[in-house]
Structures are given as structure tokens and as C-alpha cells.
Amino acid sequence: MDFDRMPPDWPFRERARRVASRPHDWCLIDEGAGPALLLLHGAGGSGHSFRHLIPLLAPRYRVIVPDLPGQGFTRSGARSRYGIDAMAEDLVTLCTTLDIAPLAAIGHSAGAALALRLTDFMPLDGVAGINAALGVFDGAAGVMFPILARVLAVTPFIPHVVARLWGNPATVAKLLTATGSPLDAEGQAQYLTLVRDAAHVDGTLGMMAQWRLDDLMTRLPEIVTPTLLVASGGDLAVPARISREAAARMPAADYAEIPRHGHLVHEEAAQEVAALLLPWLAARAGG
Template sequence: MPPDRMPQDWPYRDKTRRVASRPHDWSVVDIGKGPCLLMLHGAGGAGHSFRNLIPLLATHYRVIVPDLPGQGFTRSGARGRYGIDAMAEDVATLCKTMDIAVSAIIGHSAGAALALRLSPLLNPKGIVGINAALGAFDGAAGVMFPLLARVLAVTPFIPHVVAKLWGNPATVNKLLTATGSPLDAAGQAQYLTLVRDAAHVDGTLGMMAQWRLDDLMRQLPTIATPTLLIASSGDLAVPARISRDAAHQMSAASYVELADHGHLVHEEAPQAVADLILHFLAGLTPD
């Protein structure tokens, strides 16, 4: 049964179910048959961001798409577990609860960092990162915004204020355009639903406040899992060089850059992204 807060027209609502896996009450899309792909969205999004990619992969694989703790429609059971290490442990526990063996992990933005952190816990055959957020953001915003997020995350009433102030079509469209990915009306409406949800805003701010990548970045050269890093030349949120530089540090990583599209390339150009993913997965050791 999908979560009660989920709109009737939410993508893959009929394939979404609750999974109680400590410490969270997860919202998980489970669709398709075959080797299992775990798909992890970025901060501020939800599993819905893979809505256009899912049907292109579910014809070959069983696709598992959880909303991350506190975001989308997953109810958090521990606000102190939004950092990358704790979240990786909780996602691994979710997979154990669901009794699934993950063949590959696909992550977008911060979800790509989480996918790499999960490598030693789930031992996948491959990892795909889409516009992976693996470095510090440039400019003044990169200094001020994390600090602001930490303040907001420990002030209980602030998420409600943010949801009220930002939860309008013009602001959401501006936020999406700032990523280099102006979406269609349906995509914008789905993000508007999330921004208007104070619980989702609280989960997003909490994740941003607790997210630390120093250990993961030091470990990149030791990650031997075959990895494909896909970047977009038009990404205004995470520059393509972040993925390119990370690939150079990894012993088993390859890098592909798509022209023109922005940070949400998997929503803008799902077929191009799916083609790269399927080609990469086909080259992995069979299950």
C-alpha cells in the first residue's frame, strides 16, 4: 500500500509499497523482474525523479526505488541518521529486510555518492552515477548554503516556513531552471508537491546538514567496483568536471559526458541515459 500522503497521480503509485525497516518507514517502488537494480535519488528529490528511466530499465531488471529517509514519502524514524554513513547502513538494512541481492546501484547527484558508499556493504557488480555530487560546490553559495542548512535543520518550525515561502510554481520553476534542467509541466508539478511538504523539506535540510564526503573522497582510489560516471555539460548544479575528476581517481571507473542537458538529465533525456546504463550493465559479469 502506498503512503497516505502520496497524490493519486504520483508516478508509479500502484507499484509503491511501505516497507518497515528500522529505523524508517520506507516508501519503495518495486517493479520488473530479473537482476535487481537499486536506484537512489538526490537530495531534495524523491524516487519520482526516475519516473522516465524506470520503464526503460524494468523490461530487463527488477527495479527498486526507495525514497530516502525523511524525503518524498519515506517517514523518518531517526533524524540523526541523515549522514552518508548512517544512510548507507539503513539502505543496506532495507535491502536485507526486502531480501534482495543488489546487482547494480544507480544514483543521481548525492544518490551517486551514497551508491559508492554502499559498495562495500552490498557488493554490487556495478555502480552508475548520474551527475554525481562528489565535490564541494563553487562560489559563495558553496560556503554559505551548507551553514544555513545546518541552522535550518535544528530549528523545527523553519521547514514549515520554507515550504510555505518556496511552495509556489514560480519559485520551483526558478529552482529547477537553476539546475540547467527546465522540466515539463508535469515534472514541475511533482517537485512543487515535494517543496510544499514540510516533512520533505525537513528531511532534505537534515540530509544537507549532516552530509560529509571527506572519508568517501579519500576512499575513491580503493573502490574496485566497476563504475560508470555520466555527466551533463549543461549541469549548473554539479559541474561535469566533478565526475570527470572522480573517474580519474578511481581504478575501475569510466566517464561519459552528455551535451546540453542539465543536472536532471535522467528526467530530460531518459533514453540517452538508459542506453548508456544498459550498455554498461551488459558488460558486467552475469548474475
């Protein structure tokens, strides 16, 4: 999706900017002042998903929200770098280009796994995960889903087919409802914009095809970076037990659960998420 085609009413459009940092041409939101925070969206989303959380963090922090490579409005310079390690390396390069040393990384879903992986590549005072996608598919799905994603990612015209077949309001509404987060009309329209774009679909499929969490999951007990894992009780995509069990394996992790809302809790109930994040961030920043 080309930056020039960003809809005029896209969240934080006026604060979005291009940053060339090899190998990608990043689109990111840069808002606020103070210690830097890096916000990382999940697979199939974009930085827009933090639209309600950014205003709650920006009064105290400089909030950097990139679209991940190939997704949203970031133009990928290397389709082979959609895996978790390559993305972590490229995010470190982006931070160097921006001349920032983030205080913490906050990730949603797969972005939470990416934030945790960053602890091996750069110093962070904290990592927060929102409905962190740290589990694996059970049974045959654990084998077949990655294989199917790899096949789709390298099949010509598949992104265009997916964008055409799924890029309608009814399908997007069903997809969001299946996560436990139906969202309002505005939120649904924003995801419809993403689903209708073949380049975004291609980047999402590429990420799914290259995503491997085995090493990260093995290393969870070795991650000593202070971590907060926030889950929501109504998440139908990544059950709350995933974050609860991951936190139990980590020596410096705290777990918090919001009893309602679905996978996109930071879009449905940003105030509740911020109420957990802000005191935790203040502790990382020394009060």
C-alpha cells in the first residue's frame, strides 16, 4: 500500500512519516515527547490499531508506531525478512536511524512476541504484551497451518484473490467478531481498507509463512527484562491462558487480565489498557 494512497481520514495521518532505513521504507507515527516507546502491531494490522492508546501515552512519552514490513503503509525492501529475527534486527536498525533508545517495547498479539525477541537485540527497560500470541496451534493445525501459509505466500495472484474475496464489509465484520472484538463502524472500515489492499495481504501472508516462535518459547525462562503481559477474558483468538502460562515461565514477568473485551482490547478499551501500562511504565522510567 503506497503511502500516498493513505486515506485522508486515516488515524494520525498528519503525524505519519516516511523513514528510509535499510532494507525497508518505513511508515510510522511519531507522537509526543519524553522517553521513547516502541509500539508494535500484530499480523494483519497496522500502527493504526494503537489509535486510541497513543493519546493516552503521548503526554508522557515519545510514541513510535511503525507499520511492520510489507503491512499497512510500510514498503518492504526484502520479502525474505518477515520472520521474527529479521524483523527484530530491522527494528534495531530503524531505532538507530531515528537515533532513539526505546525505554520499552509494547506489542499486540504477534507484535508482543516481536517485542520479547527484541530483548536479544537491544537493551530495553521493559516489554509489555497485549494478548500476546505466544502459543502454537494444537495437533495437525500446528503442522498444516505454517505449510499452507508458506504455499500461499509464494503463489502468484493469491494476495489479489484474498483481497478481492475478503475485501467486503460483511467478511471483515465476521473476521473481527471471531476475535471477540467486533469494533465499531469506524474500526471495521479501517480494517476493510487493509484487507482490500493486495500488498498488505501479501506482507501478512509472508509474515505468517516465516514466523517461528520455537526459539523464543524455549528462551522465555531466560528473559530477565521486566515484562507485563496483559490479556483480556473475551479474547477468542489468543485465550488469556496463553499469556498467563507464559508469565509463569518468566522470572521477571507480571500478568494482568481485563475481564471483558476481545483480542483487540487496546482498540475497544484503551483506557483500561492504559490504566495498567502507565504505572508500570512509570516504574521503568524511575517514577
